[in-house]
Amino acid sequence: MTSTPTRRQTTRRPLARSHIGARQLVALLGEWESAEPVYAALATRIRLLLADGRLSTHTRLPAERELADELGRSRTTIVAAYRALRDSGHLISMRGSGSVLVLPRPRPSQSAPEVDFARAVPAPVAGLDEIIHALAGRAPEILERSGFDLVGQRRLRELIAARYTARGAETTPEHIMITLGAQNAIALTARTLLRHGDRVLIEAPTYPHAYEALGNAGGRLASTPVTTMGWDIDHLVSAIERVRPELIYLIPDFHNPTSASMTAEERERVIASARRNGALLLIDETTADLDIDRLGRPPAFSSLTPAHAAGTLVSVGSLSKTIWGGLRVGWLRAEPAMISRLISRRPADDLGTPVIEQLIATEVLERYDLLLGRRSEQLRAGRDLLVELLHTQLPDWQIPDVKGGLSLWVELGAPLSSALASACQRRGVRITAGPKFGIDGAHERFIRVPFTAEAERIERGVAILREAWESLDPMATPGSQTHLPPVL
Ligand SMILES: Cc1ncc(COP(=O)(O)O)c(C=O)c1O
Structure with a gap:
């Protein structure tokens, strides 16, 4: 018909x-x-x-x-x-x-960028392929199940809960819900808990798709600064008192994009202030396990929050950076009553996480520390190479000393980040300009350079960054842009 x-x-x-x-x-x-x-x-x-x-x-x-x-x-x-x-x-x-x-139609001749510095996405961790191979042998048993679920497989939730408990935050599987990565968890929390016009405090800079999700859910955004040296904690606390936000979204470990980590004392001050002002803390731990050589690990927000105040905290985690971005498995940790609210809100947007991915995630978590060690080695090599290349090829830029995470938040010494991103794009390198990481057009003096690509790509990318940077003064020609992929 x-x-x-x-x-x-x-x-x-x-x-x-x-x-x-x-x-x-x-x-x-x-x-x-x-x-x-x-x-x-x-x-x-x-x-x-x-x-x-x-x-x-x-x-x-x-x-x-x-x-x-x-x-x-x-x-x-x-x-x-x-x-x-x-x-x-x-x-x-x-x-x-x-x-x-509108976005122009991609021309058939248009090829993928030579280097994609817009994504801070590491390659699959070594050993993931073996896990997937082994699971393929269990296909008949897997195919007998319904294939997806809203809350997550029990064994996977047990393993995640055990990791929180080991870090001092008593956690049961009832506190955990499995999601389609951390972005899904953030967006679901925002949609479930925010009402139109609710005030939301975020960091500046921050992970862009989080503020987009919080804004789309009706949040009115205000920000507090973070630099590569960390948080201005007095500002953060006074912003909580002044703005009186309903929700505070923070990335306290290897913050994206600065890679800074909050100290234990700072975390305690934030928790106390959030509680005094009745704000819910949405703590994004997507990058928390990306340790390269940080001295000691600060306590998690979940272990510092007293049991009677646990309702004021939602923590979010993911395997997308530690293991592989193609594994769309993340989680939420919250009070069971909150988990129930989130589960009932979820089907309007998605019907659950594929069981096959959860089974891969379960196998991953059974040997997570070993895999994290491998990830750390890979990130160390990328970071050391990128730092060295930037120091030698772009000596006027300020290169931070980072102890983990996925990227360097580089100070250019001039407000030229967007111009640099355009000049790079014309030369086949995608990179996200600093202002994308904030809500108010700031950060034009900064650019995020990820160290997640393979060595040759990092080398090629830095060579083009240098060429693009040198081109900015003399002459730049207009060029057409296609749509950039999500910022990860
Ligand atoms: C801080 C932060 N939170 C959340 C996400 C989204 O993670 P996922 O791929 O698990 O949805 C990212 C991805 O870049 C991130 O950097």
């Missing part, structure tokens, strides 16, 4: 799903001028904002005159910039509908 095409199917008009005002766009643009002609530099920056998700597709841009007034530029310049965006396939203008951002 053929269906009658609906008006919606046949219309080719890009429907604007949101719009951005001139003032807001100017704030997002940051320091956008470069050696390119002004109209081209403006178009280049808008492409980058679209590519890294700071501007969404189907956003209507301000009218040319409005943007011209706000930028203090001639209308001709804005008209030319919009025309350049139309020519590169990033903008569709329709009489009566304004100018709407």
Whole structure:
């Protein structure tokens, strides 16, 4: 049976799903001028904002005159910039509908980037292939089960609970829920616990898809600074007192992107302040096991939170960085009553975690310490190589001394991160500009460089970073961007 095409199917008009005002766009643009002609530099920056998700597709841009007034530029310049965006396939203008951002269709000749520094994703840990091979032999038994579930397989939850208990946080399988990675856990928590307009305190910089999930769930975001030296803990505590957030999202171990870790005393102060102000702590431990050579391990938030206050804490973990990003297994640790709330909210978004992946995860957790040791060695090699290359090839950048994690949060010495990301993109290196890691257009002096790729890719990537950096002053040519993948 053929269906009658609906008006919606046949219309080719890009429907604007949101719009951005001139003032807001100017704030997002940051320091956008470069050696390119002004109209081209403006178009280049808008492409980058679209590519890294700071501007969404189907956003209507301000009218040319409005943007011209706000930028203090001639209308001709804005008209030319919009025309350049139309020519590169990033903008569709329709009489009566304004100018709407779209992603250009990928050209058939368009190849994958030579180096992908936009993703801090390590290769599968050595030994994972053997685990998967061994499980294949159990296929008949696995296929007898329903194949997916909302709360997670008991043995897997037991193993995860035992790790928390060993770290001093008494935990039973009833405290654990298995999710599709940490992102799924964060988004589910946000959707379940936040009401529209609730205040949420996050770090700046932070992991972008977490603030996106918290914002999408209705959270009003405020931030507290983190640098490669750690948290400004007085600021954090006073922000809790001042903002009185309903939820606080933190990454206390090998923070993404700075790789800093919070001290035990700092954790205690945060917990005390959150409790005084009735805030729920959402603690992201996705990167917590990525230790290379940190001296000692600070206690987990779950072990520092008194039993009677356990309802104020949700911890999130994942195997995606320690084992493999393709294993979509993460978890939530919370009070059983909270776990029940989360489980009942979950089916509206997804129907559960595949059992086959949970069985792989179970085998992984049976020998987790051995595998973590291997991951640590791999990260050490990547970190040492990247630090050495950056020191020798880009000696003016400030390279932090990191003890774990996946990346270096490098200070460039100039607010050129977005321009550098565009220049890299034209040379086949994807990299995420600093401002993507915050909500207010800051971090233009920083860029995150992951050390998770293979050695040759890191070497090639740094060579191109250097070339791109050196190109920024003399001349930069406009280029078209395709959509960047998620920031991991
Ligand atoms: C801090 C942090 N939290 C959560 C995630 C998402 O992890 P997953 O792949 O388990 O969904 C990432 C991935 O980059 C991350 O860096």
